[in-house]
Amino acid sequence: MKTDLRSKIIQTALLLFEEKGYHGVSINEIVTEAGTSKGGFYHHFSSKDELLYVIHDIFITYAIENAKLAARSYESPLEQLQAIIKSFVGVFHVYKPHLTVFYQEAKYLHPKYDEIIRKKRDEFRQIIYDVVKAGKERGEFRQELEVDIVVMAILGMVNWIYKWYNRDGEKTISQIADIFTDFILHAVLKAEYLDKDTYESILIEPFYFTKTKK
Amino acid sequence: MKTDLRSKIIQTALLLFEEKGYHGVSINEIVTEAGTSKGGFYHHFSSKDELLYVIHDIFITYAIENAKLAARSYESPLEQLQAIIKSFVGVFHVYKPHLTVFYQEAKYLHPKYDEIIRKKRDEFRQIIYDVVKAGKERGEFRQELEVDIVVMAILGMVNWIYKWYNRDGEKTISQIADIFTDFILHAVLKAEYLDKDTYESILIEPFYFTKTKK
Amino acid sequence: MKTDLRSKIIQTALLLFEEKGYHGVSINEIVTEAGTSKGGFYHHFSSKDELLYVIHDIFITYAIENAKLAARSYESPLEQLQAIIKSFVGVFHVYKPHLTVFYQEAKYLHPKYDEIIRKKRDEFRQIIYDVVKAGKERGEFRQELEVDIVVMAILGMVNWIYKWYNRDGEKTISQIADIFTDFILHAVLKAEYLDKDTYESILIEPFYFTKTKK
Amino acid sequence: MKTDLRSKIIQTALLLFEEKGYHGVSINEIVTEAGTSKGGFYHHFSSKDELLYVIHDIFITYAIENAKLAARSYESPLEQLQAIIKSFVGVFHVYKPHLTVFYQEAKYLHPKYDEIIRKKRDEFRQIIYDVVKAGKERGEFRQELEVDIVVMAILGMVNWIYKWYNRDGEKTISQIADIFTDFILHAVLKAEYLDKDTYESILIEPFYFTKTKK
């Protein structure tokens, strides 16, 4: 298959970058590990920069799709927020190496790639923003909420997962998602919406958890 | 004073690292900007690695002291947590460049330095852990809380501030700290402790906000 | 026709080499521009070296034929020299790209090709040498002439044309040829042969000027 | 001396470039031959491009100075032209390697350097142009002369010297200069100025022939 070598290079680079950082890994190291040659690498990527971009793009594109789907699948902001968090946390199980590289090395993205990625990142943030805003306007979420800052708090706590999540750790990603959901809902919901029956009812396993079976 | 040049180098490096990343800045650039020479640099630092370590250490040492002081200054976990968050968030105002380097470049710390820093990082986490644990045990915090994960959520949301905080932004660091405190306390406190009178009373400006008068 | 692609490659390479130099053009660029593939290239040429050689050879072979023909067409050295200069200058109109590559890149010819080309270059020089020598011996040219050096002077002034000739320039190639002829004849002829009637009579347009009609 | 290594590098590169061409010589080869290191090279030159420029500049600057001095030293265009040719030809004795590189590799000069060099080249041509023009206007040179083209003829025949001149050859540079002068003067002077007594009188050895004693 035409894509074979390309995929192999991405996978190899991903793991190496995760372990040693983008600057800690040379092209030579990547191609040796991937079982190809420098020429092979440059046949598929125009530069090391581009490889970094591709890694960023794979993940952010996926994350946006998931978040949109989660939002679309429910009607009330409460449920939407739940679904988005569950989905978002779940992405870390599948794409932890991508995310690690994404957050650790974003600074070194070439400007031309950075712009593309920045737009997608903004798009992702906007999805969460809209849901929190709607929840506040509908009267389900507390009226004191500063939406901008709350969105950054949510993004921060979830994003940080890449620093500590371990597939073989004590808690599964699903449990972590539930704990985070519980934490966030307590932080944003009005007291009257806080009885378990309301919000725990939709804790179905979302699609992408089962997607990774490979 | 002997320390003068050393400080100048650290400050210069800090700002350059924040802007372009550790790998995007050469020793030459640092010494030129700092108005010294390569010899001057190596007189004060044994390597670029060491400089990176020093920057990490300055901040983490400071952050631990602050957190300990905050915890020591109050008796109830509720108040301690409030004070720690307020203190921790405030650190980003003063040490944003350090924090950016700390989170962005930790991966490139030489192992021998990494071990030292890792220990201090664990120490810092432990302080928060102890407070949340105590709050739960005392019955002020919700019993369902998974302390480990909640601590990581809190750390994540606060740490993430380095990615978006802007001294000239819409919200002051003090306002951000209040919003975060409100968010976290809603997330962890039992409903009965959630009346404003309880927890808003201690929103004193902590020491370090005034420390930076420079 | 088998030769089609080969010619296409030569023409394309010629123009690219003229513009950017042999080292400034990659095989990839040539084949892309020529609308073929690397395989297509190597089917027709054993190496980039060979392509360079072929370009050299096309021109030098042509130039020798022309010079011989010019010499054969007249009997007196005076007329022969005139005809050769006219012919030689004219070559620059048709083969400027070849000549540019010839003079600019000869140094990079592979030794095995270089030897062949060098021989032809010597052959060409010999033709002019013989004519000047004959002119001197016949008593038409000045007796003080150092034939060796004069030949190099003539070759130099004509060869240099590749550096400045422009098809769309102020002077046509035919005018340039006349000016050069006038210049050289004044330099070599004895005073008594210098009346216009003698040497301007043969300024027929030589064959190759009309050859390029395309 | 501060300039020692720099000069050594230039000299070494010059000879290597002359022999194998700019593209045929790697930085590695230069520094090995010059007895230094890559770092040493890049301490003195910002790039291989810059080295090429420096080589160009050394020669063209020198040639312009010489031509100006030659022109300034005489009053009549006839004598000026003689002096300039003598001086110009002499430059090839001293700077043959520079000139070889200059004419062979000019195409690869980085645009920013090319502009500087091109200006100096134009300045040089202008000096010769002015003298031929003046000679024509004063009535010493033939009125039929097309000054533009004649200047290119003169430049061409002299420049071409770099292709064949050999310090150990049959003719000394001074002899060559005389032969060229004789050739050119016959080509441009009116018949009445062509008696030897007029123009051979100033064939003093010009300054720069003795300058190179080092």
Next chain:
DNA sequence: GATGAATGAGTATTCATTCAT
């Protein structure tokens, strides 16, 4: 004949570090 994926030796350049002064 033609393709283009793959090769790998070779290139210019960078940069942390050393050390004579």
Next chain:
DNA sequence: AATGAATGAATACTCATTCAT
């Protein structure tokens, strides 16, 4: 203490050439 010339290992990237299809 401080300088900055010199080092050389390491790096990203190029490109003529090969070869299975």
